[in-house]
Amino acid sequence: EVQVVESGGGFIQPGGSLRLSCAASGFTISGYYMTWVRQAPGKGLEWVSVIYIGGGTSYADSVKGRFTISRDSSSNTLYLQLNSLRVDDTAVYYCARGFRGWYFDLWGRGTLVNVSS
Amino acid sequence: QSVLTQPPSVSAAPGQKVTISCSGSSSNIGNNYVSWYQQLPGTAPKLLIYDNNKRPPGIPDRFSGSKSDTSATLGITGLQTGDEADYYCGTWDSILSGGVFGGGTKLTVL
Numbered sequence: 456e457v458q459v460v461e462s463g464g465g466f467i468q469p470g471g472s473l474r475l476s477c478a479a480s481g482f483t484i485s486g487y488y489m490t491w492v493r494q495a496p497g498k499g500l501e502w503v504s505v506i507y508i509g510g511g512t513s514y515a516d517s518v519k520g521r522f523t524i525s526r527d528s529s530s531n532t533l534y535l536q537l538n539s540l541r542v543d544d545t546a547v548y549y550c551a552r553g554f555r556g557w558y559f560d561l562w563g564r565g566t567l568v569n570v571s572s
Numbered sequence: 573q574s575v576l577t578q579p580p581s582v583s584a585a586p587g588q589k590v591t592i593s594c595s596g597s598s599s600n601i602g603n604n605y606v607s608w609y610q611q612l613p614g615t616a617p618k619l620l621i622y623d624n625n626k627r628p629p630g631i632p633d634r635f636s637g638s639k640s641d642t643s644a645t646l647g648i649t650g651l652q653t654g655d656e657a658d659y660y661c662g663t664w665d666s667i668l669s670g671g672v673f674g675g676g677t678k679l680t681v682l
Contacts, residue, residue: 490671492617492671492673499574499658499660499673499674499675499676500609500611500617500660500662500673500676501673502662502670502671502672502673505671513669513670514670515670515671516668516670549616549617551617554622556605556607556622556623557604557605557607557662557663557664557671558605558607558619558622558623558662559607559609559617559619559662560619560622560628562616562617562618563616564615564616565616
């Protein structure tokens, strides 16, 4: 089955760190623009980061310098390292499979990151 | 405030047609493809339209997309109660060097 499954979310204090994982099956993540998108409670979608087929990366200004996207081809898993977390990073984080035309055809169920003191 | 502007809400009766607009600029919609997503309550987004007007397999032709200059439009005909959801447009922004989404539009089928 073609799917992505996120994990690693949880409750964390401001300033803390988390690593999110996105396990893919049925396709090879290195052949796509693998992307993280987040959604704060009751809010809209916010693009977070992408790792391109060639391995290059891009980040939203709101997370640049604090979050790092990476992938492990051997386990076919996408990661997002979240450092220096802030209260406004609280959101459901979705992993999505993307294409060159900048669209996302496969989404996971998401994992909730709750940053609170 | 989102880079792409959508109306917060739209409504129409079952069987009717509705359109949802998405307004941007030359750095995003004007020079890049637009996609549209449907998010039912409590679920992940689902791709409805890509490359401005193409439908993925399984998406009924009741859903259509178009683009003109720096604006895009999602059309839904033959509205059903199951279409009640939040709808988002998305594209790439060349100045931000990142992806952008609209603020979302809540569709109510009266």
